[in-house]
Amino acid sequence: MSYLISVLDKSPVREGGTAEQALRDSLRLALHAEHLGYHRYWFAEHHAAPQLASPAPEVLAAWVLAQTRRIRVGTGGVMLRHYAPYKVAETFNLLASLAPGRVDLGVGKAPGGLPASTAALAAGRPPAGPFEQQLQDLEGFLSGTLAADHPHANAQARPLPQTGPARFLLGASAQSARLAGELGWGFVYAAHFDGDPRSIETAFSAYREVSSQAPLLATVAFAARSADAAAAQLGALRIYKLHLGPGQTVNLPSAEAAAEYARQVGVADYRIEETHPSVLSGDGHQVRRALDELHQRFGVGEFILDAPVADVDARLTSLELLSPAPRAAVA
Template sequence: MSYLLSLLDKSPIDEGGTAVEALRATVRLAQRAEELGYHRFWVAEHHSMLNLASSAPETLIAYLLARTARIRVGSGGVMLQHYSAYKVAENFNLLASLAPGRVDLGVGKAPGGFPLSTRALQVGIDPAAKPDFAQQLSDINRYLAADPAQDGPHATPFPPSAPERFLLGASVESAQLAAAKGWRLVFAGQLNGDPENLRLTFEAYERMSGGRTPILALAAYAAEDAALARRAVGDLRIVKVFLTDGRSVNVGTEEQASEYARQAGVAIDRLESKVPSVLHGTAADVRSQLDDLSSRYGIGEFIIETPALASAERFASIERLAKERLSLAA
């Protein structure tokens, strides 16, 4: 069974480490991923997070493109609510002109941070004049069309081929929007691993996009043996905080939940702690789970996020999965 493997990295900062070291690790990881045959390498956008160093994916993408030669590099994703669609299109047309045929534009709807960073990012934006998410996707489509005859501003420079466009989501609504706007859907399975939701979302996208299959993003960790993998991921948790104004958001700890509520100026209604969905075991175990998902849903590509473990373990996991992938290819 053949499918592509790609990587998503958040540049986690090791305990006792620095952001400089985390970003250097991301660069080495991208270079090693290229050597191992991974298809894409994506970086995330998280704001005001002391444990994550990737806050500006466009900047990091430019550096990674310069330090690699073949692998596709992109955003997983740009948090579109903070930005002008025109500026996003300019950024990625410029990147695609620097590295033709290697740039991916992935966008998401989430804020990528807590309320204070969101407010700081959106200073000067008139909420009444701000386009909704669907309109921003349409605007990016228009700007990326690179048509000199088109009225209005042009997102120059025009690259020889436009960046590939991806919408990150985990709902039927996201599937419908991606299909309607002509964007490839990436189902964020690391955030919502519910099998029934995955099935319904995949079916909606395939039906509305003329048979295209979404890419599945998920968290996976391959260790030397299954017991080690269980111990490594056993303490991972996601805390969902429900606020009294009806909002809800996923965070990493109860302390982060309290801080989110403080910044939002709203009381916490309740908290729910759950174990995140992480494929784990030996490389053969993880491959077996990927095989099953590919067979069940017709998936042709997985984007794998390694949990925020120490850098050495993240490197070892992608090495093990790549070796298992070689036997898959054979």
């Protein structure tokens, strides 16, 4: 096999289920993913979402790291705009000290929730600076390379692990790709938000101009025993893109959430665009063939698979059907 396969988990709550059960499901899935030979297991960050139980992915990562032995575990990702880079660096240096060589820090720019949650997360602290500066500060704290004239140059993010966390920037633009490359970070293109092949190619080209690392691709991928069964499990997936003004867009899971977002920010003149996310679904052979084609077309070094299905048995089946283990053994 010429690429790696990993998992993105949002800890979805089953219909009529509880968050506690969703978190137990996540652990069960992570243990099974390790057994099947998946490379990473990442948790997403979503705030005040009744259907998701993952507001603090670093906590979930710590819990799963303690109960696994080989698989890399981390975040996909920490929404950096909400936090002090120094605190994020401390947290992940600590995780990397507890589980050497297995910790990933994936960072994203999106809010991960509605404005009410964003305001609550920002309460009592000064406004965050530009995202690019936050990211540079985070790298400086992690690696101990802050400039001598930096206002926090004397603050060390201890403990200092022998092997620090692997760093990744999640995004869907050439700007994000270039920023990741300039920092020496991995870049994960979010195809589950924008699967336009031209956008993927543009971002990957920008990344390769400044980095020799192979880019990663996050995409919705779900396999079942038949293509019809996979389609029935997935249902009609949609993303609602809220347009608030020139250059201001936010992706939301429903039209109701998009309207509520606009209401919370006090914008009356907005537009909601319904889009269909890029989805790979079918039986195991069909989905693996689609991954092979994406690898060959874009030079993807690793896929981060997002299966937006709450049924844990269906997700376990998908993991088994897409397992890299048999192909890795052959290689």
